[in-house]
Amino acid sequence: MSKAEAKKIIEKLRDEIRHHDRLYYIDNKPKISDHEYDRLMRQLIDLEKDHPDLVTPDSPTQRVGGEPVEGFPAVRHIVQMLSMDNTYSHDELKKFDKRVKKGLETEKVEYIVEPKYDGASISLLYEDGLFIKGATRGNGVQGDDASANLKTIRSIPLKMEIIKGKIPKRIEVRGEVYIDIKGFNQVNKEKEKADEEPFANPRNAAAGSLKLLDPKIAAMRHLNVFIYAIGACEGCDFKTHEEVLEFLKEAGFNVNPDHKKCATIDEVIQYCDQWEKKKDKLPYHIDGMVAKVNSLRAQRSLGATSKAPRWMIAYKFPAEQKETLLRDIIVQVGRTGTLTPVAIMDPVSVSGSTVSRATLHNFDEIERKDIRIGDHVIIEKSGEIIPQVIEAITSKRTGKEKRFKIPTHCPDCGSKVIRLPDEVAFRCDDVSCPTQLKQRVLHFVSRNAMDIEGMGDAVVDQLVDKRLIKDYGDIYSLKASQVVKLERLAEKSARNLIDGIEESKERELSRLIFGLGIRHVGIHAARILADKFGSIETIGTQKRGDLEDLHEIGPVMASSIEKFFSSQHNRTVLTKLKDAGCKMKGMAKKKAKGPLAGKTVVLTGSLTSLSRGETERLIAEHGGVPSSSVSKKTDFVVVGDSPGSKFDKAKKLGIKIINEEEFKKLLR
Numbered sequence: 001m002s003k004a005e006a007k008k009i010i011e012k013l014r015d016e017i018r019h020h021d022r023l024y025y026i027d028n029k030p031k032i033s034d035h036e037y038d039r040l041m042r043q044l045i046d047l048e049k050d051h052p053d054l055v056t057p058d059s060p061t062q063r064v065g066g067e068p069v070e071g072f073p074a075v076r077h078i079v080q081m082l083s084m085d086n087t088y089s090h091d092e093l094k095k096f097d098k099r100v101k102k103g104l105e106t107e108k109v110e111y112i113v114e115p116k117y118d119g120a121s122i123s124l125l126y127e128d129g130l131f132i133k134g135a136t137r138g139n140g141v142q143g144d145d146a147s148a149n150l151k152t153i154r155s156i157p158l159k160m161e162i163i164k165g166k167i168p169k170r171i172e173v174r175g176e177v178y179i180d181i182k183g184f185n186q187v188n189k190e191k192e193k194a195d196e197e198p199f200a201n202p203r204n205a206a207a208g209s210l211k212l213l214d215p216k217i218a219a220m221r222h223l224n225v226f227i228y229a230i231g232a233c234e235g236c237d238f239k240t241h242e243e244v245l246e247f248l249k250e251a252g253f254n255v256n257p258d259h260k261k262c263a264t265i266d267e268v269i270q271y272c273d274q275w276e277k278k279k280d281k282l283p284y285h286i287d288g289m290v291a292k293v294n295s296l297r298a299q300r301s302l303g304a305t306s307k308a309p310r311w312m313i314a315y316k317f318p319a320e321q322k323e324t325l326l327r328d329i330i331v332q333v334g335r336t337g338t339l340t341p342v343a344i345m346d347p348v349s350v351s352g353s354t355v356s357r358a359t360l361h362n363f364d365e366i367e368r369k370d371i372r373i374g375d376h377v378i379i380e381k382s383g384e385i386i387p388q389v390i391e392a393i394t395s396k397r398t399g400k401e402k403r404f405k406i407p408t409h410c411p412d413c414g415s416k417v418i419r420l421p422d423e424v425a426f427r428c429d430d431v432s433c434p435t436q437l438k439q440r441v442l443h444f445v446s447r448n449a450m451d452i453e454g455m456g457d458a459v460v461d462q463l464v465d466k467r468l469i470k471d472y473g474d475i476y477s478l479k480a481s482q483v484v485k486l487e488r489l490a491e492k493s494a495r496n497l498i499d500g501i502e503e504s505k506e507r508e509l510s511r512l513i514f515g516l517g518i519r520h521v522g523i524h525a526a527r528i529l530a531d532k533f534g535s536i537e538t539i540g541t542q543k544r545g546d547l548e549d550l551h552e553i554g555p556v557m558a559s560s561i562e563k564f565f566s567s568q569h570n571r572t573v574l575t576k577l578k579d580a581g582c583k584m585k586g587m588a589k590k591k592a593k594g595p596l597a598g599k600t601v602v603l604t605g606s607l608t609s610l611s612r613g614e615t616e617r618l619i620a621e622h623g624g625v626p627s628s629s630v631s632k633k634t635d636f637v638v639v640g641d642s643p644g645s646k647f648d649k650a651k652k653l654g655i656k657i658i659n660e661e662e663f664k665k666l667l668r
């Protein structure tokens, strides 16, 4: 076959595959079987293999199969991605309409109303019709490059359609990546099988999938996208949002057909109500509707606040409520001995996921709501994330329901349960309670604490159950001959574990303090204590008042620290750590060295590759001072996803704002 012939066939195959992608992923009307589709793809792959010089980035073969990426470089959006104001009632919608009319000095405003998807917003950049890159929203100014994962979504065209012979020179296309309910359930089933924490809701699943380093895994997540707006555009001249949607559709994007033009706010309300009733019939989850002023000129005239456009509003549906049967109330024991009641219910689907357990928070709550075992209950997902039991349906009681009795003894170790005078919680006060002990040990060996690799759930369970350790101090007297006998631990892993334990003795003081698991003392406070006092012994001799004098240590934490060191049991464990050779003293605080020497750095929002604890540790290790609040003295603010008010404050004070990538560059 000549090259010219091959080129012709390749282009024909690509067009055919694009056409079927569109039929399948956008129009939901597939015309060929999966088998036939695979055959077309196979043919194209083979031809491109024979003619590698004919491979172009917009070929359908370039979607999947890419190598894992190393990270997600920052992408600056050309036009900022703002947020959206919310309303929860018809009244608020009417008030919004009044504001709009007042702002535009008119009585006639037309709206386009569309579903509000519950996913992750993205921005796609096309130049001369070709997909260049796609990014997450991030902090609105810049997000993460998620091109590799986005390219696996087949409803995102790698090449836009030419409309009337024209194509914009450069265009940012905005939309929402979502996972449908079937895909969401499937991902969670797989997660459960792999013993991983399932996603709490479809939004987290979509956002989490975009953060996967391996696009092959993202490709298996059944992600889809709805496109609903344009950011920057060179060569666009639209008059209404309706025209924008029409253009996007013709250009090959997945535009939701369920949008409607409404001439009055009453029509808007009616359309919202209509969808509230039928939203469950959709294969994906929506949490409300969005009303947008149709005229782009009116949109420009209304403008935006620092957070959200004034011409657009979300109407959030009330949280979905479902009825189910409460079968039992079990009691869980936490790391610090707190007992938490948990409702066990007949599984029921609420807001897109199946729920069979819900925390009841504390025993007072059960009493206050008069919830009994055997009750029919109403549950809902607060913020669509955590299921809550709202109330018992008392009219359905048969008389067989049982009142829950607060346990007098710990369900795990049988010790007496106590309630401190100033606390809501009941707790098991036995420091050797195995459930508490397991969690304390897991905390002690965790990444931000002593970081002992190989000491996971299964190992800790066995060590505690076989009574090889009675507190975390005993970890250091474990012998290889004992460890090697543990189930599911090969000889090599056992050796690594012993090496890991030995190595952990060198961890710096702040990590050891954090690992002790003193109530209310997080990694940040642990660092303050280490820097200020320099040794465990000195911290142990401080009185509550001295501790309270420290910046960022409040009375609750101060009293908890004092209490920890006054316990004989804790003192014995500390002696074990000392005798084992753990570092009980910090380095005398030297003049800070490193790229962040002397700089105060604040983190807001969440970073993709680092936890809060790790970020703070890195700041400190590179000479900087991690701080939790922004002030004039702050040198940098590191901004991640969903930043809080610290971001706004930093902007106001004119403090240097950097993203994750820039932060990592600084450390290099």
Ligand code: IVH
Pocket (backbone or CB within 6 Å): 081, 082, 083, 084, 114, 115, 116, 117, 118, 119, 120, 121, 122, 175, 176, 228, 229, 290, 308, 309, 314
């Ligand atoms: S328009 C100005 N239209 O909701 C930013 N956004 O809660 C809004 N969203 O960040 C862009 N459905 O991710 C728009 N039909 C829709 C939407 C939508 C869902 C998301 C978007 C935004 C978030 C705000």
